[in-house]
Amino acid sequence: MVSPAARPYIDASVPVLREHGVTITTTFYRTMFAAHPELCNLFNMGNQASGVQQQSLAAAVFAYAANIDNAAALAPVIERIVHKHVSIGIKPSHYPIVGHYLLGAIAQTLGDAATPALLAAWDEAYTELADLFIAAEQAMYGRAGITPGQLRAMRVIQVERQSADVNSYTLQAMDALPAFTFKPGQYISVTVDFGNGRSQIRQYSLSDAPNAGSLRISVKREAAGDETPQGEVSNWLHQHVTAGSSLQVSPPMGEFTPDTESADPIVLLSAGVGITPMIAALNRIAQVQPERRTIFAHAAMDEQHHSHLADLRAAAAVMPNLHILNFYQSASANALQDKNNQAGLMDVAKLPAWSRTETKVHLCGPTGFMKAQWRALLDAGVPVSCLYREVFGPDLLDSLAA
Numbered sequence: 260m261v262s263p264a265a266r267p268y269i270d271a272s273v274p275v276l277r278e279h280g281v282t283i284t285t286t287f288y289r290t291m292f293a294a295h296p297e298l299c300n301l302f303n304m305g306n307q308a309s310g311v312q313q314q315s316l317a318a319a320v321f322a323y324a325a326n327i328d329n330a331a332a333l334a335p336v337i338e339r340i341v342h343k344h345v346s347i348g349i350k351p352s353h354y355p356i357v358g359h360y361l362l363g364a365i366a367q368t369l370g371d372a373a374t375p376a377l378l379a380a381w382d383e384a385y386t387e388l389a390d391l392f393i394a395a396e397q398a399m400y401g402r403a404g405i406t407p408g409q410l411r412a413m414r415v416i417q418v419e420r421q422s423a424d425v426n427s428y429t430l431q432a433m434d435a436l437p438a439f440t441f442k443p444g445q446y447i448s449v450t451v452d453f454g455n456g457r458s459q460i461r462q463y464s465l466s467d468a469p470n471a472g473s474l475r476i477s478v479k480r481e482a483a484g485d486e487t488p489q490g491e492v493s494n495w496l497h498q499h500v501t502a503g504s505s506l507q508v509s510p511p512m513g514e515f516t517p518d519t520e521s522a523d524p525i526v527l528l529s530a531g532v533g534i535t536p537m538i539a540a541l542n543r544i545a546q547v548q549p550e551r552r553t554i555f556a557h558a559a560m561d562e563q564h565h566s567h568l569a570d571l572r573a574a575a576a577v578m579p580n581l582h583i584l585n586f587y588q589s590a591s592a593n594a595l596q597d598k599n600n601q602a603g604l605m606d607v608a609k610l611p612a613w614s615r616t617e618t619k620v621h622l623c624g625p626t627g628f629m630k631a632q633w634r635a636l637l638d639a640g641v642p643v644s645c646l647y648r649e650v651f652g653p654d655l656l657d658s659l660a661a
């Protein structure tokens with residue numbers, strides 16, 4: 260609870276800080292990375308360069324500090340961040356560093372308006388938020404049985420081409436420790452060491468059901484655009500990793516975990532490489548609840564870009580109540596021979612009917628897809644309490660930041 264003395268300063272300054280959000284976060288990262296270059300290895304420098312990250316950490320501090328007394332609103336977003344932080348290896352000792360440069364950026368941007376009383380109020384709010392994260396993260400490190408930042412070397416035992424730009428990698432532990440356990444929907448962080456002290460960490464959803472000893476991830480090679488460079492880690496993985504390579508990974512983390520164990524109907528909607536957590540869920544359902552009514556709809560550019568077709572075929576063979584629908588932006592005449600395939604973008608109205616108010620609907624895909632489907636599902640009468648999403652980047656957490 261922020262003290263009564265600090266509260267008015269926080270409330271009054273949140274709108275101002277949001278207005279100057281980009282300037283504050285840009286100053287924050289620039290000054291922090293200049294003083295602590297080692298932190299560049301923890302942050303996704305692709306997101307930094309493209310500006311995505313600018314909207315994330317610092318903006319979240321403002322949004323959450325403003326809601327610090329509203330535990331119910333904070334809990335779900337904090338859970339997502341705690342999983343992410345733990346998979347990256349954030350340590351308690353990192354918090355004062357972030358706090359120092361964040362307050363410095365506020366002071367620098369607001370100038371004379373940053374009075375000692377206002378800065379003291381933000382120091383108090385940040386410290387409270389940091390303590391909350393530190394405690395939750397320490398508990399999660401304990402449950403995972405690791406120290407912050409501890410990685411595990413895994414051997415790549417198989418590389419498979421899943422579609423035109425997606426490879427899957429099956430990994431097996433190289434030590435005698437117990438195998439990782441996980442829930443479908445969770446991800447691991449992969450750390451790639453580029454040499455000269457430079458490394459980068461990326462998250463990859465596990466793309467198969469839990470099974471004794473091995474983990475599978477499926478990675479889309481992010482090609483260069485007209486004005487954007489190619490993705491650093493995904494291209495490195497596609498170029499350098501073969502059967503026999505080893506990768507440094509975190510334990511599985513993530514709070515997006517579709518309930519695969521119950522017999523209730525379930526809807527799994529994805530686009531592009533967003534299919535990965537859905538395949539993990541589907542493969543698990545095929546093992547434990549093959550009779551379950553499951554709607555699995557996927558949007559891809561075309562058949563060549565549709566990953567995990569073999570998994571879909573295998574699930575269809577054992578799941579009599581599985582409904583598969585594929586939406587291809589450019590569908591060949593051949594593809595349209597199959598009654599499961601449709602031309603165009605995913606259209607909720609074309610999916611088989613389900614109980615709008617009871618069935619859980621899960622979404623994963625690029626931002627445009629997520630926004631369009633989220634809106635379409637709400638318009639179709641699905642309550643927000645039945646909607647679950649995984650975002651392959653910083654989630655903008657609009658419910659709190661609005």
Ligand SMILES: Cc1cc2nc3c(=O)[nH]c(=O)nc-3n(C[C@H](O)[C@H](O)[C@H](O)COP(=O)(O)OP(=O)(O)OC[C@H]3O[C@@H](n4cnc5c(N)ncnc54)[C@H](O)[C@@H]3O)c2cc1C
Nearest residue numbers: 305308309462463464478479487490491492493535651652
């Ligand atoms: C929970 C979670 C699960 C995920 N699961 C999967 C998965 O299963 N499969 C999968 O393939 N991915 C997954 N991702 C995404 C993955 O973590 C990476 O973000 C992805 O592989 C791209 O990383 P990269 O290093 O190749 O690209 P980056 O180098 O990080 O680049 C990302 C984007 O930023 C752009 N960019 C980079 N530098 C600049 C610049 N200077 N100016 C402008 N733009 C720039 C690039 O062009 C690219 O479009 C997941 C992410 C999360 C958070």
Ligand code: HEM
Nearest residue numbers: 301302303315316319320340353354357388389652653654
């Ligand atoms: C109270 C303080 C903090 C808040 C509110 C916060 C908030 C966030 C948020 C919202 C995200 C994005 C999560 C997502 O949706 O994926 C994130 C990710 C991240 N945070 Fe924090 N964070 C805090 C402290 C820290 C600290 C101390 C560090 C360590 C230096 C840190 C490092 C990171 C990193 C590396 C990521 C992943 C983003 C990327 O890949 O670039 N955070 N944090």
